[in-house]
Amino acid sequence: MRRTFSYAAVTKDTRNADIGLFTNPSNLDETMNDYQREQLDALIMVRDGLRQRLHAQRSQLVDQIQAYMAFRGSVDRFFSRHFNDVCTRTCYESRTSACCSKDGIITFFADTVVNALIAGPDQLDRLETVLRAENNGHRCVFLGDGGCLWTVRPVVCAMFLCDRAMQTVFEPEPDLKIEWEQLRQQARHYKWPDRPVLFDDLEKVFIARGMRSSLMHLNFSPGLLNVKKRAGLLDPSGGRPGRTA
Numbered sequence: 001m002r003r004t005f006s007y008a009a010v011t012k013d014t015r016n017a018d019i020g021l022f023t024n025p026s027n028l029d030e031t032m033n034d035y036q037r038e039q040l041d042a043l044i045m046v047r048d049g050l051r052q053r054l055h056a057q058r059s060q061l062v063d064q065i066q067a068y069m070a071f072r073g074s075v076d077r078f079f080s081r082h083f084n085d086v087c088t089r090t091c092y093e094s095r096t097s098a099c100c101s102k103d104g105i106i107t108f109f110a111d112t113v114v115n116a117l118i119a120g121p122d123q124l125d126r127l128e129t130v131l132r133a134e135n136n137g138h139r140c141v142f143l144g145d146g147g148c149l150w151t152v153r154p155v156v157c158a159m160f161l162c163d164r165a166m167q168t169v170f171e172p173e174p175d176l177k178i179e180w181e182q183l184r185q186q187a188r189h190y191k192w193p194d195r196p197v198l199f200d201d202l203e204k205v206f207i208a209r210g211m212r213s214s215l216m217h218l219n220f221s222p223g224l225l226n227v228k229k230r231a232g233l234l235d236p237s238g239g240r241p242g243r244t245a
């Protein structure tokens with residue numbers, strides 16, 4: 001149950017403005033907030049897409065995320081080996097964790113795709129259920145009694161370490177900090193579009209089938225489009241996919 005807001009500056013300013021630009025496939029309940037609506041829209045879009053327009057490509061997509069899943073396994077093992085004790089002691093047992101205590105964790109469309117490819121229907125149904133429910137808890141809408149309801153948590157959550165935990169673990173063992181920095185660099189290679197990256201590819205698979213989501217930050221966030229532009233990765237047309245849905 002870890003989270004970070006490292007991409008907030010890039011995406012958050014444009015996110016709310018962009019919500020109105022995209023189609024809303026869900027029957028939205030008025031008790032839901034904007035965050036729940038865009039998360040539910042993305043989830044329904046991905047599930048419907050995988051069932052219908054992308055049904056034939058599903059196994060290919062599962063193959064496509066294997067290297068990323070192996071990376072996530074490395075991250076989980078790193079946390080399990082070096083942070084389980086400190087996180088359990090300082091946060092989970094005392095229930096004072098700040099990691100998941102706020103609504104509005106930044107997620108990528110690819111997070112939703114990866115989770116939908118790995119999770120079972122019941123697990124995805126549970127996400128839909130909490131997204132449709134009123135959330136007055138001042139904590140992440142995905143935080144259930146037994147922890148995070150995602151099967152493969154959003155990458156920003158998976159890569160979050162609070163200052164206190166880092167200090168406790170890294171000060172006596174500086175080599176671990178180097179290992180952690182290497183993992184952070186690896187994470188960038190999946191999601192930071194200064195080179196071709198998986199998260200961009202997964203968005204484009206859905207965009208090519210006429211689907212659009214405000215969580216497609218790598219193709220609609222001006223900040224990340226600028227990153228692609230500087231790297232020479234924008235399409236000749238300008239790189240911002242047109243609205244076809």
Ligand code: SF4
Nearest residue numbers: 003100140143148157
């Ligand atoms: S998505 Fe899961 S891990 Fe991330 S903040 Fe919410 S409950 Fe915590």
